[in-house]
Structures are given as structure tokens and as C-alpha cells.
Amino acid sequence: MTLHPKGFDMSLDRVLRVLDVLGNPHLKLPKVIHVAGTNGKGSVTAFCRALLEAGGHAVHVHTSPHLVNWHERYRIGVKGGQGEFVDDAVFADALRRVGEANGGQHITVFEILTAVGFLIFSEIPADAVILEVGMGGRFDSTNVVPKPAVSIIMPISLDHQAYLGDRVELIAAEKAGIMKKGCPVVIGQQEYDAALDVLISTADRLSCPLTVYGQDYSAHEEFGRLIYQDEFGLADLPLPRLLGRHQFANAAAAIRAVKEAGFAVTEAMMEEAMNTVEWSGRLQRLTEGELLQYAPDGAEIWVDGGHNPGAGEVIAEAMASFEERQARPLYLITGMINTKEPVGYFRAFADIAEYVFTVPIRGSESMIDPVILAHSAFDAGLVAEPSLSVVEALKEISERHMPEEVAPRILIGGSLYLAGTVLEDNRTPPK
Known part of the structure; x- marks a missing residue:
């Protein structure tokens, strides 16, 4: 081809x-x-x-x-x-x-x-x-x-x-x-x-x-x-x-x-x-798999491939509704490609996200550099830092989390390509 x-x-x-x-x-x-x-x-x-x-x-x-x-x-x-x-x-x-x-x-x-x-x-x-x-x-x-x-x-x-x-x-x-x-x-x-x-x-x-x-x-x-x-x-x-x-x-x-x-x-x-009804990679909660071992005990991990401002708004609304039912600090692990508008996506989470880790997307030549992506999150009013991978970001969250604190809610998103690599690494591909 x-x-x-x-x-x-x-x-x-x-x-x-x-x-x-x-x-x-x-x-x-x-x-x-x-x-x-x-x-x-x-x-x-x-x-x-x-x-x-x-x-x-x-x-x-x-x-x-x-x-x-x-x-x-x-x-x-x-x-x-x-x-x-x-x-x-x-x-x-x-x-x-x-x-x-x-x-x-x-x-x-x-x-x-x-x-x-x-x-x-x-x-x-x-x-x-x-x-x-x-x-x-x-x-x-x-x-x-x-x-x-x-x-x-x-x-x-x-x-x-x-x-x-x-x-x-x-x-x-x-x-x-x-x-x-x-x-x-x-x-x-x-x-x-x-x-x-x-x-x-x-x-x-x-x-x-x-x-x-x-x-x-x-x-x-x-x-x-x-x-x-x-x-x-x-x-x-x-x-x-x-x-x-x-x-x-x-x-x-x-x-x-x-x-x-x-x-x-x-x-x-x-x-x-x-x-x-089922649809993988869209507000999908990871309840089993390889990645859970790197997150704090009891943490919720969600994966969503939404990648534009409109998607950011509906995903943020969903996260806020989860917060109403059970309050947890929200961490974002985000990777995006360079055809997207990251500031608009991040802006939807400005009032609800505790911290953002920006990550590369494995195998993508068009990904946004995590350092640049972290600046976009900052421009949207969020506190952010780049990380080497999703696993490293999960480890960072675990290190920050104190055992006596409520376990966090973690949203991995910003790209369907990132969602795909996460499901692959977690050994829970779509069926």
C-alpha cells in the first residue's frame, strides 16, 4: 500500500x-x-x-x-x-x-x-x-x-x-x-x-x-x-x-x-x-490487567480515546459526575497527536483535575512532544509535567499517593492511538 x-x-x-x-x-x-x-x-x-x-x-x-x-x-x-x-x-x-x-x-x-x-x-x-x-x-x-x-x-x-x-x-x-x-x-x-x-x-x-x-x-x-x-x-x-x-x-x-x-x-x-452495548476505549474502566499493579491500591483507572475540545467537555462532565458519587482526586495521563487542539481539550478539566502527566504515544511519528503538551496543559490552567510513559506516570502517581488518602481516579486519554497502546499493554484488547 x-x-x-x-x-x-x-x-x-x-x-x-x-x-x-x-x-x-x-x-x-x-x-x-x-x-x-x-x-x-x-x-x-x-x-x-x-x-x-x-x-x-x-x-x-x-x-x-x-x-x-x-x-x-x-x-x-x-x-x-x-x-x-x-x-x-x-x-x-x-x-x-x-x-x-x-x-x-x-x-x-x-x-x-x-x-x-x-x-x-x-x-x-x-x-x-x-x-x-x-x-x-x-x-x-x-x-x-x-x-x-x-x-x-x-x-x-x-x-x-x-x-x-x-x-x-x-x-x-x-x-x-x-x-x-x-x-x-x-x-x-x-x-x-x-x-x-x-x-x-x-x-x-x-x-x-x-x-x-x-x-x-x-x-x-x-x-x-x-x-x-x-x-x-x-x-x-x-x-x-x-x-x-x-x-x-x-x-x-x-x-x-x-x-x-x-x-x-x-x-x-x-x-x-x-x-x-459495548465500545472499547471510551470511558472504559480497567478492572483487570497488567497496568493496575503500577497504580495506587484502590485507584480507578479509566481509558478514553476522546481527543478534541468537544470530547474533552463530555469526558470532563462524566468525571465530575463520578466525583459527585464518590470524591477522589483526579489525575490525567494524556498523549495527543499534532492534528489536535490540546489547550481546548485540557481546558475542560481545569477545575477538576489535580495534576496532569503528559506522555508519548508509542509508534506515532505525529505525537505531540510531552514537554510541549505539558505547556498546553499549563496554558489551560492545569499543573502538568512530562513523563516517559503511562507506566512511569502511574508510578509517579503511586509515589505521590499517601496510604491514608482516598485512592485517586486516573484518566488516561487524549488519543485513540494512546488508548490502543494502553489496552495492548494491559493485555485487554477489544473483543
Whole structure:
């Protein structure tokens, strides 16, 4: 696989060329649920999968990036059961065939991997494909499906500004590029009115049946339960396994989207989905594994791949809610790559974090130097210092902790790549 030179034009031509040689597998898929947005794409994908599997459907799922192993990007649906990651031999064969179809021409790694997903999914029967956008939408290589059953646009905030624009309305326009004429669109909870206006106007222009969070459907907590509501009625559900109040709106978007895709959704399906949904590396608590030995006894260790200001806000809100239930000092162990905006991410934790340790991301050439990252944390009002690794940071926290003190809460985050190395080192990869 050959990466394009940096700055290469964004285009669908390369992936379409390869798909044509392969017999256009992207045109041979079952119902497609196409998911874009800055934050929440992975969570709403997980909720959609849990809902459909609760109904006995076989669901293929494409996500990116992987955390530990490449085959995590492709989950193969099983009728009446939970999907499983693609078999290594099937993945390797599809990769070989796509490489041969490309014939040595310029193409990006993500384009190759997207074509691999289309090829695999087209050859294994299923009831639905959940297709997560990699970046943006309009020129993302997943955006070759002509008539998705539904397009979902999750919360939009600043991220990938060099490629997508430096204002939320510009980013929204790129994300809205996955909408197709006449195909249903579900808009998730949006923080910015400017982004919402762009999404609504695009859907109107394309005559897309449109449902908007807060207008056509919603969810909230009431007496420790999740209340979902739309024009079809109200459902009284357990709180989702995925933690954080932001997951209420993500769950609601998934419920509405699966309905809009033409699947019957019962309250029993919703209840089972809330109890079974899983999504590694997103507010995931480490309760076992190799890394726990380096932390203070009784410490909580959380891993989250959120990496932009919008993600920082919802993760900080979740940490604050944990604090309300049980007060603990909060330490951050943070690594980021240089396409992100670290000060905005850190600012969300300014009033709740005790201390920050900044760390390198193993194997990443684009990581932010921990010394520079520590300065960003300082600029956001936090006390920070660089550390050599996550393990060394955990040891530092252990040395600072006094046995008579309440054990700390530790959040390891700032990058999906960091989350992946942590899960690998902890020997608890996604399943």
C-alpha cells in the first residue's frame, strides 16, 4: 500500500476505481447505516449494532481507527447472535485482492481498508451494514454508497481543521456530504446552532426525510432510568452500559436511526441494547490487567480515546459526575497527536483535575512532544509535567499517593492511538 504525498487532493476517484475493478462490492450491500460527526460516531455505531443484534439481525460493522489489531475495523454479523471480528485469513485474502485490483497506483491506506470492508461485507450475507466515516464525509472513502438506508450526523465541533475548515459550519458542510437525495437523515444532539442550521438546510435541499434531536426525538434521565421519546411514543429503559450523560443522546440517535432505516424496534430490543452495548476505549474502566499493579491500591483507572475540545467537555462532565458519587482526586495521563487542539481539550478539566502527566504515544511519528503538551496543559490552567510513559506516570502517581488518602481516579486519554497502546499493554484488547 502506498500513501499519497501529504496534501494530495481529497477525492473519491481512487476508491471508486478500485471498487470498479472488484465488481463494485459497495453496490451489493444490505441496508447501510452511514455515520458521520466529530464526536459520538463510535458510540452511536455501538448502540445501532446492539439494537439490531437484540432483534436477531446479522450486522456488519466498519469502524476506524482500530485500537490494537487491524481486524477490529470489521465486525462480521451473525444471525441471532453477536458479531465477531473478521477472521485473519478472510481479512488477509481481501487485502491481497484489493491490492491486486489497485495495481500499484497511488491510493491511501484508508481507501484500501475501506475497499477491503466493502469486499468482505458484500460476500457474507447480513441484514445491515453500519458504516462509520473516517474523517469528514463528503470526500471520505466510505461515501460511495449511493442510497444509504439512513445517514446519521452526530455532534459537530472543531477537529481536523486543516482538512475540514476552521469554523463549525464549514465542518458541518463536509459532514453533511454523506446525505443522499431522498434518503432519511437523523441529526444527533448538536452544541452549535451554526452547525445544525447547515445540516438542516442540506437535508431540506436534498429532500431528505429529517429527524432532529430535541425536536423529533429525545432522551433524558428520570429516577435512574433512561426515558426515550419520539412521536411514536415513550420508552422507559435502563441507563446504558456506556457511561456519561452524553451517551443518553447517542442512544436516542441510534434508536431513531434504526427505526428510520426500516427496522422494527421494540421496547424489549431497546432494553437489551442498553444492557449489552459495548465500545472499547471510551470511558472504559480497567478492572483487570497488567497496568493496575503500577497504580495506587484502590485507584480507578479509566481509558478514553476522546481527543478534541468537544470530547474533552463530555469526558470532563462524566468525571465530575463520578466525583459527585464518590470524591477522589483526579489525575490525567494524556498523549495527543499534532492534528489536535490540546489547550481546548485540557481546558475542560481545569477545575477538576489535580495534576496532569503528559506522555508519548508509542509508534506515532505525529505525537505531540510531552514537554510541549505539558505547556498546553499549563496554558489551560492545569499543573502538568512530562513523563516517559503511562507506566512511569502511574508510578509517579503511586509515589505521590499517601496510604491514608482516598485512592485517586486516573484518566488516561487524549488519543485513540494512546488508548490502543494502553489496552495492548494491559493485555485487554477489544473483543
